[in-house]
Amino acid sequence: MNGRKPTAEGAQDEWLDQQLEALWSADPFELQHTEKRRLLVPLLTLLDSHHRSHCPEYERVARLGFGSVTDQSLEELPFLAVRLFKSLSLKSVDDDRVFKTLQSSGTSGQVPARVFLDQATSKRQSRALVKILQGSLGRARLPMLIIDSPAVLRDRTLFSARGAGIQGLSFFGRDHTYALDESMSPNWQAIDGFINRYSDQPVLIFGFTFMVWVHLIQSLESNGRKLALPQGVLMHSGGWKKLEDRKVNNSEFKARARDALGVEKVINFYGMAEQVGSIFVECDQGHLHTPVFADVVVRDSATLAPLPAGEVGLLQVVSVLPTSYPGHSLLTEDLGQLLGEDDCPCGRKGRYFSVLGRLPRSEVRGCSDTQQEAS
Amino acid sequence: MTNQDILVDCFTTALAITSDTVTEALAYNSIPEWDSIAHMTLVAELESRFGVMMDTDDIIDMSSVAKAKAILGKYGVAFEG
Numbered sequence: 001m002n003g004r005k006p007t008a009e010g011a012q013d014e015w016l017d018q019q020l021e022a023l024w025s026a027d028p029f030e031l032q033h034t035e036k037r038r039l040l041v042p043l044l045t046l047l048d049s050h051h052r053s054h055c056p057e058y059e060r061v062a063r064l065g066f067g068s069v070t071d072q073s074l075e076e077l078p079f080l081a082v083r084l085f086k087s088l089s090l091k092s093v094d095d096d097r098v099f100k101t102l103q104s105s106g107t108s109g110q111v112p113a114r115v116f117l118d119q120a121t122s123k124r125q126s127r128a129l130v131k132i133l134q135g136s137l138g139r140a141r142l143p144m145l146i147i148d149s150p151a152v153l154r155d156r157t158l159f160s161a162r163g164a165g166i167q168g169l170s171f172f173g174r175d176h177t178y179a180l181d182e183s184m185s186p187n188w189q190a191i192d193g194f195i196n197r198y199s200d201q202p203v204l205i206f207g208f209t210f211m212v213w214v215h216l217i218q219s220l221e222s223n224g225r226k227l228a229l230p231q232g233v234l235m236h237s238g239g240w241k242k243l244e245d246r247k248v249n250n251s252e253f254k255a256r257a258r259d260a261l262g263v264e265k266v267i268n269f270y271g272m273a274e275q276v277g278s279i280f281v282e283c284d285q286g287h288l289h290t291p292v293f294a295d296v297v298v299r300d301s302a303t304l305a306p307l308p309a310g311e312v313g314l315l316q317v318v319s320v321l322p323t324s325y326p327g328h329s330l331l332t333e334d335l336g337q338l339l340g341e342d343d344c345p346c347g348r349k350g351r352y353f354s355v356l357g358r359l360p361r362s363e364v365r366g367c368s369d370t371q372q373e374a375s
Numbered sequence: 376m377t378n379q380d381i382l383v384d385c386f387t388t389a390l391a392i393t394s395d396t397v398t399e400a401l402a403y404n405s406i407p408e409w410d411s412i413a414h415m416t417l418v419a420e421l422e423s424r425f426g427v428m429m430d431t432d433d434i435i436d437m438s439s440v441a442k443a444k445a446i447l448g449k450y451g452v453a454f455e456g
Contacts, residue, residue, distance in 0.1 A: 099404065119404055123438075126411070130431045139430040153412055167411050171434050174422070176415065 012050050013120055013323055019043055020124065020293075020320065028131050028291035029348035033341055036350060037074065040295060043320045044077055044328060051326035054092035057084070058326035075297055075306045079316050079329040085113035085274050093118050093324045104161035104273035115274055118324035125277025125321055129168050132291045136267060136281055137172050137233065143198045144173025145191070145229075147207025147216050149180045161273035162208060165237065168276065169206045179207075179216060186219045195227060202231040205263065208238035213253065220260040232263035237271060237279070241358055250286065270355050274327045278319035280353070283346035287339055290350045294319045298338045299331065301359060309338040312356060333359050378454050381424050382444065389417035399441040425452050 023039065031039070052059045062078035084090065091098065093116070100122060102115040117125075152163050170176055177194045181187045194203075207216070212234070220226060234257055243253065254266045270288050271279035280288040280296070290296050297316040298307045307313045315336040318329045336355040344352050376384075386397045390408040403409055409417070418434055421427070421443065427450040429437075437443050444454050 122404070127435055130435050134431060139432060141429070141431060141434075170411075170415050171431055173415075174419065174428075 012046065016043065016046060016050075016320070016323060017120070017124075023292050023320070024127060024131065026292055027135075028293065029135060029289060029350060031292050032349045036292060036295075039292070040318075040320065041074060041077075044074070044318055047320065047323070047328040048078060050323060051092050051328065055090060055326045057088050057090055058092070074295055074318065077318065077329050079318075079331045080326060082113075082272065082274055082330045082332050085115060085327075086111045089114065089116075090325050090327075091116045092326055098324065100159055102159050102161060102164055102273060102276065113274060115276070115327065116325045121322050121324040126168065126171065128277040128291070128293050128321055129279065130171060131293075132279055132281060133169075133172060133235075136235075137204060141172055141174045142202050142204040142233075143175045143177075143194070144170065145177050145179050145194050145203065145205045145232075146170075146173075147179045147205065147212045149182050149184055150178040151182050161276075164273070164276055165208065166206070169204075169235065173204055173206075180211075184211075184215050186216060191227065195229065199228055199230070202233070203229055205229070205232055205234040205261065207234075207236055209236045209240065209253065209268070210238060210242050212236050212257065213243060213248065217256055217260045221256075226260055226262055228262040230262060230264060232261065233265045233267060234261060234263050235267050235269065237269045239358070240355070244357055272317060272327075272330060272332060274325075274330055275317060275319045275322070277321050278317070280317075283344060283348060283352075285344060285346050286354075287344050287346070287352040288354060289344070289346075289348045289352045292350070293321060296336075296338070296351055296353050298336060298353070301335070304331075307338070309340055312337045314359060315353070315355065335359055378425075378447075378452055382421075382440075382447070382454070385417065385420040385424055386440065389413060389420040397440060399444075400439060402439045403437070421447065425450070427452065 048062065052062055058080065061080055066078040097118045098116045099119055100117045102117060103112045146166055148162070148166060152160065152166060177190055179187060179191050250268060257263070257266045267282050269279045269281040278294040280290060282288055295318050298311065298313040299305065299316055300307055301314045312335055315332045315334045316330065317332060320328065322328055334355055335357055336353050338351060338353050341351045342349045383394050383397045386392065387394050390413050392406070392408050403414060414434070418429060422429060425447060427447065429446065433446045437446055448454065
């Protein structure tokens with residue numbers, strides 16, 4: 001990084017993509033603290049100034065309570081409360097450059113969050129997802145069983161977060177087979193056909209955690225059935241809120257999924273609809289890892305001060321991918337803790353963390369209101 | 376049928392577009408018909424018609440008709456002219 005940054009608009013996208021080239025060619029989990037910060041922080045600083053000059057709502061929030069950003073620290077970077085994507089139209093490009101609007105209804109099912117994507121951002125998201133997941137899944141595309149209904153992707157104008165997740169993961173699959181029918185019941189014929197074709201080879205199974213639990217694992221268990229995909233990998237993601245209500249945690253989910261689906265591996269990943277492509281994948285130790293394109297800061301839920309490893313607080317997620325909307329630094333409503341940096345026994349470098357659930361609603365309102373005053 | 380004819384056929388079938396739309400410069404996401412869902416249909420069509428298996432990098436790199444030809448070339452599918 002030579003530190004020269006263009007100030008002219010338009011040149012910024014190009015500069016960012018040039019700098020990202022270095023990240024694309026690297027192993028996403030090999031950079032250690034100092035080197036990763038040296039690459040990441042200038043990119044995030046550039047994104048901060050890009051969004052300040054192109055998104056008035058972001059500028060108002062960023063100006064409030066955040067000092068001028070130095071090139072040194074991840075912790076000093078301004079952040080947006082993620083729920084602002086529900087109340088505001090947060091956009092850093094002209095309307096004619098938005099080619100896709102992602103909608104996420106969230107668990108509460110109130111006003112959907114809206115994320116505006118242009119071609120450049122969308123392309124970076126796909127590339128990042130591929131780079132990150134190649135480490136867990138390899139380069140070859142695997143026969144893929146999708147634990148959802150084909151109806152999710154039918155209406156292409158209504159691009160849901162669920163649809164986006166399925167589509168992103170579809171790049172890793174071939175012979176995409178939907179395991180559920182339109183009423184979200186198991187399509188046994190499709191499932192049995194898939195098992196007959198591929199039981200003796202590596203396969204990819206993907207679904208959202210709650211859907212996999214309710215519509216497949218519980219259906220299999222209540223029907224006294226078990227699948228057998230001994231070389232299968234189940235990847236799953238999505239909120240744990242509804243499963244927590246049912247007293248199902250990650251290890252319970254893993255054990256029951258392995259048993260019911262007869263798969264070799266169950267891998268959870270964490271990611272926000274507001275940061276598609278920037279995902280945190282679980283390793284064999286059960287730790288969520290930050291790839292080179294992204295990072296995490298844990299903050300005290302009352303003071304929002306950054307916390308050291310081991311302390312529980314709100315997760316702030318950063319990503320260098322989005323230029324069309326100010327989603328490069330987001331304060332989530334999820335609680336978690338930093339577990340360490342560069343020293344996970346699995347060998348991946350960078351920070352690793354765990355997610356411990358959602359902040360209770362009343363507290364969330366408190367901290368989001370603080371952010372909202374600015375808008 | 377030449378490989379070029381088969382290629383055009385794959386695009387028109389997978390994306391439901393007319394053959395005159397399939398120029399070298401036609402790019403992914405530049406028309407509503409070639410979105411990420413149709414992209415996977417296109418990949419499946421190319422794989423079955425040319426008997427190749429593409430990896431995840433190929434799918435990301437296949438950003439235009441010209442790129443599709445270059446990637447197929449890597450797997451030994453030759454395009455005359």
